[in-house]
Amino acid sequence: MKKTLLALLCAFITSAASAQSVSTVVHPEWSKNAAIYEANIRQYSPEGSFKKFEEYLPELKKMGVGVIWIMPINPIGKVNRKGTLGSYYAVADYTAVNPEFGTPEDFHHLVNAIHAQGMKVIIDWVANHTAWDHPWAKTHPEYYIHDAKGNFVPPVPDWADVIKLDYGNAQLRSEMINALKYWISNYDLDGFRCDVAAMVPTDFWNDARTQLDQIKPVFMLAEATERDLQEHAFDMTYGWQFKDVWGDIAKGKKNAADLVAYLHGEEAGYNPNSYRMLHTSNHDLNSWEGTEFDRLGDAVETFLVLSNTLKGMPLLYQGQEAGNTKALDFFERDPIIWKDHPYRALYTKLFHLKQTNHALWNGLAGGQPQLIKTADDDHIFAFSRSKDNDQIIGIFNLSDKARKFSSNDPILQGSFTDPLTGQSGQSASAPIELKAWEYRLLVK
Structure with a gap:
């Protein structure tokens, strides 16, 4: 029986290796040993402002954070808005700053301050859909998908506050790339985290990456797991599959052997040059599935450390360093309660170890797990x-x-x-x- 299982596993590994994706992506040099921090400006403080978050930058530098990902900074639509403040992902203007967080000058100052600390910054980009009251809905209705009656449509029924864009329209593609360029050229951003990236055609992202790199080498993170996105466009995809395996292990539904099978199977199909983002929480998990303490129980610290040492870039979602135990409201102001917690020191040690130990570096710069x-x-x-x-x-x-x-x-x-x-x-x-x-x- 053991020989049969071994033969099946070997065949599985061989099949996965033969299906391994290609990668022509040239990662920015600074990303090779970076850890990433997700900043939720609305929930960072009672003020929920760029200025208040800027005060925290020296602490992030001390922790060893390499790149800060800021959740969407664009104005939020009012039509069909969810809650009082709405979803960050219902964008009403791609080249403006949400006044909830501050002024364009405030954001300029924040970006410059992040760079002055030796860190990089990317912003969340929502290319798949806009708010109902984005100007394009009136000036360019042809940019959107319509139903049989000619009505705008949400990408999925539950996303009733947004309407889906049509990437069959060449002018839309050009406008979207110009909007991406705007933030690189005018704010000196270092890249983008792209929301539901797999819902946008891969060839659009390939074109966008080529054009953005002509301005400066950018870092692109896809909220997706599809390997083709990392062939030419994205440096990193979400390691959602790890999250699922870890959750099942914490609940006793799976064990260490299942993690090994995943690594030898599906994960082996990713190109060694491709980065994978490993995490125990992020804004979606925290708000919709509960905190890491809710989902992982007594195994939280175990998987925190594992996410920082397996091959991949570790993510720290704002508040994890304070041991946040609150599932944050997504559509209202719900500030994190900041307190001293041992995880701050643990993340600090792990992030600094990643910076200095070549075995922990990302992609081909680091060591392959044996x-x-x-x-x-x-x-x-x-x-x-x-x-x-x-x-x-x-x-x-x-x-x-x-x-x-x-x-x-x-x-x-x-x-x-x-x-x-x-x-x-x-x-x-x-x-x-x-x-x-x-x-x-x-x-x-």
Whole structure:
């Protein structure tokens, strides 16, 4: 039976590898060892302003954040608005700033301040749809999809506050790319996070990336998992699949062996040059599915560390460093309650480790994970990543019971340092007792 399962797994791996996507994307140099921070300006403070968020930049620099992704900054439509303030993703003007957050000058100042701290900044871009009262709805109705009666239509029924654009229209494509260029040329932004990117034709994104790179090398993040988006257009896609596997493991529905199967299967189809964003929360998860504490329970810290050490770029959603336990209201002002929390120090250590340890770098700049076979493959997940003279080993008990890690893999030989405690002379080859959801990181 074991030989049959092994043969099937090998065939699965071979099939996934043969289906691996291509990538011609040239990543900005600064992205190779960056961690990303998602900023929700509305909920950062009671003021919900660019100016107030700007005060926090020195702290983000101290934490080791490399790039700040700011949720949509455009004015929000009033027609069919959801809630009092509306959804950030119901854009009423692609080249204006939402007065809720401040003035264009305030945003200019924020971007300059981020750059002065040595960090980069991207903004959320909503190319798939606009608010009902975007000027195009009157001046260029041909830019939109219509139903059989000639009415505008939402992209999906629940998104009743927005209407879908028609990318069969060449002039729309040109206007949208010009709007993207506006922010690069006038605000010196470093790229975009593109909302529901797979709902927009890939060839549009390919064209947009080519034209934007002619202004400056940009960083493009797609809210999507489709591999073709990373062939020519996007540096990074969402690692949504990890979120699903991790959630099932935390609930006891899956185990470490399922994570290995995913890595050897679907994930192996992504090109090694393509970045994947790994996270335990973001604005959608927090508001619609609950906080990471709601979804992952006692395993939160385990998957936090795993998301920072597996191959990919780790995301920190604003408030996670404060241990935020509130699902934030999406359409109203609902400020984060800031407090001291151990996760700030943990993220700081992990982000700084990513900056300096080449094995943890992104894409081809970093080390490819080598999975380590253990005596308890169903519950212990272990891997090594090596690049240049750096190595990191991660050992994770992905269960709610105490387990023992043991392996005779030669990759474990030598003396290591625990990067979180600073203790040197650590062994990875001796059996290690792990409490429920406990993990161990070792570097050399």
